[in-house]
Amino acid sequence: MSLSEQTPSPQRVLDLYATMCRIRAFERMVIRGTEEDLVKGAAHLSIGQEAVAAGICGNLRRSDQIASNHRGHGHTIAKGADPEAMMRELFGKEGGICGGKGGSMHIADFDVGMLGANGIVGAGILIAVGAAKSKKMLGTNDIVVCFFGDGAVNRGPFLEGLNWARVFDLPVLFVCEDNKYAATTRTDQLTGGDGPVARAESLGLPAQTFDGNDPLGLDVLAGDLVEQIRSGSGPQLLHVETYRHIGHTVVDPATYRPDAEVAEAKTRDPIERAKAFLVENGSAVADLDQIAADAESEMVAAFETARDAPWPGLAAAASDVQDVGAPL
Ligand SMILES: Cc1ncc(C[n+]2csc(CCOP(=O)(O)OP(=O)(O)O)c2C)c(N)n1
Ligand SMILES: [Mg+2]
Structure with a gap:
């Protein structure tokens, strides 16, 4: 059976659905936390993009690692x-x-293989490549997945990172999560040539485009890619x-996007798509709503x-800080 004909089992789709709901x-709750002035600093949400995190991280094991970008809550939860x-981190709490x-x-959690969100566009790519080099030197068959946006492909780390990953033949899956915009600007107005796939292929990496709102298809495809990379591709x-x-960001009203474009995109909501599949395959709507309510x-x-x-105690201000010695 070709990959495109495969469908995950209903139990697996239930897991994907639950992860996306969470x-x-x-x-x-981050929106509520912003409204109640609890969130310290900027927060970027992935509402609408959950299938990417769930579909890919669901195929990783704990010792595999991920690097993320500024829009990293989904990747982190899925890992x-x-x-x-x-949430305590967002609120600046102990x-x-x-x-x-x-x-x-x-946000980073090395215990689950989450190497960090990142406020610098593109910077996670080089962290992922370094981590993949380490995995290879240590002789594990763990892999590293790097999530970045369509804006990041126009930054230098994309070229450097993909080039070194190819030269050293590293076990890394680069995932360009293309939501059409880099902040307030359409990336097709900023990107020369034929985009991320063409750029990756020019450096010798196999590359392909897929529907990022199709959680079932992504699960199957990611399972295949992860296995290939684990086996040395x-x-x-x-x-x-x-x-x-x-x-x-949470507070951006996004008036630069046409209403019709937003409305059309919402018809392809990944959670609703997983739910529709499950109902067609025998799940009761009430059971699925209960999963969503449990997540809530x-x-x-x-x-x-x-x-x-x-709040953290005062002493915390002086911990985890690099000691550069006394000033001269
Ligand atoms: C090096 C750098 N340049 C600019 C910024 C400001 N900035 C933050 S997010 C962002 C857009 C990134 O777009 P994309 O990579 O497509 O990710 P998305 O926000 O769409 O998920 C920009 C320009 C930054 N953080 N780092
Ligand atoms: Mg983008």
Whole structure:
């Protein structure tokens, strides 16, 4: 059976559905946290893009690693991080995943193989390549997945990272999550040539484009790519086309996007697509709504615990800081 004819089992789609519901519920709480002035610093949401995180991370094992960008909540949750510690991090509270010092764009959890969100567009690419080099030198068959946006392909690290991954034949999957915009600008107005796939192929990487709002198809494709890379295929690039439902940051009204474009994209909501498949295959709507409600309850609890948590103690200001010695 060709890849395009394969469908994950209903149980697997249920898992994908649950993961996507958890990501969306977390990010809805980030909206509430912004409205209640609890979120410290900027936060970028992936509402509408959840299939990419769920479909790809669902095919990774704990010792595989990911590097993310500024829009990283979904990747982090799908890789297994604790949402309550993430929410504490966004609120700057004690028990935050990075001690409350990093905020949304610096969430990392090495224990689950999440090497970090990143506020510098494109910077995660080089972190992923370095991590993949380490995996190879250590002789593991773990792989590294690097998530970045369509804006990042116009930055230098994209060229450097893909080139070195090819030269050293590294076990890394580059995932270009193309939501058509880099902040407020359409990337087709900023990008020369034929885009990420053509650029990757010019450096010798196998590359392809896929529907980033198709969680079932992505799960099958990612399973195949991860297996190929684990077995030594070398680096590959997956360009996934998706769309963010809301603005660049939580507070961006995104008036630069045509209403019809947003409305059309919402008809391809990945959560609704997974739900439709499950209903067609015998799931009861009430059971699926219960999964969504459970995700909501989990994230409300994370929100409330983080909101009520204490601030870090004063001594925390001087910990995790590089000691550069006394000034001369
Ligand atoms: C090197 C650098 N340049 C500019 C910015 C400001 N900036 C933050 S996010 C962003 C857009 C990135 O677009 P894309 O890579 O497509 O990711 P998306 O936000 O669409 O997920 C920009 C320009 C930055 N953070 N880093
Ligand atoms: Mg983008």
